[in-house]
Amino acid sequence: MQGRTSFILITVLFYVGCCCIMPNNAPVLLGKIPMDQLLEKLEGYKARVILYDPDPEAIRYLHSYNNPLTIEVFFGSWCPDCREHLPLFIKVIQEAANPNISTIFIGVSRDKKEPAHLLQGKGVQFVPTFIIYRESEEIGRIVEHPRISIEHDLVAILKERRPFPLKALQFPSYDESSNPPCEHAE
Numbered sequence: 001m002q003g004r005t006s007f008i009l010i011t012v013l014f015y016v017g018c019c020c021i022m023p024n025n026a027p028v029l030l031g032k033i034p035m036d037q038l039l040e041k042l043e044g045y046k047a048r049v050i051l052y053d054p055d056p057e058a059i060r061y062l063h064s065y066n067n068p069l070t071i072e073v074f075f076g077s078w079c080p081d082c083r084e085h086l087p088l089f090i091k092v093i094q095e096a097a098n099p100n101i102s103t104i105f106i107g108v109s110r111d112k113k114e115p116a117h118l119l120q121g122k123g124v125q126f127v128p129t130f131i132i133y134r135e136s137e138e139i140g141r142i143v144e145h146p147r148i149s150i151e152h153d154l155v156a157i158l159k160e161r162r163p164f165p166l167k168a169l170q171f172p173s174y175d176e177s178s179n180p181p182c183e184h185a186e
Contacts, residue, residue, distance in 0.1 A: 028077055029042075029077040029107035030107045030109060030115055032104060032106055038086075042077055045083070045087045046087075048091075049090050052088045054088070054150075054151045059095045059096055062098060062151065062154060062158075064098075065096075065098055065101070066100060068102075069100060069102070069158075070103075070133045070136075071093075071103045072103075072122075072131045073086070073106065074106050074130075075105065075127050075128045076112075076127045077107055079127050081127065086128055088149070089150045092150050112124055112125065126144040129141060129142070130143075130150075130154075132157050139158075142154070
């Protein structure tokens, strides 16, 4: 039992070490950053954009969406969750290729207090935070992690439905009483 606990602890520490440590030379980006500069300045973002394969049905919906939208993306260049989700969002926006969807990328400080003039009144506590506006009215947010995927959560917000809770995607637990053990022939 102690060996198994040690293995789990080592595995978790390895994962945290590999995924959550930001290189010392990574720039801290503050304020409005154009998408092309974001991809140039943040290491690994381009590769993740290229590798991501968003759901074609969700992309078709986003491509055909007729109402003007603005999506403000608050991110930290220092943040592991942003490194995970921002490139996927960028790929979704690129694939949707909808001139009705405009994006504003805003780099924030670790304490999420700078740039104060862009954060004021936004209620950003976690990054990334994607705030979706239709006709200057907020219609939804994706905060830190999408519930399903970036593209599915965006479609759900635009269709004015909440994304499915994560529990809906989990497999039911295995109940041994419903499947008795196999009997071996002797």
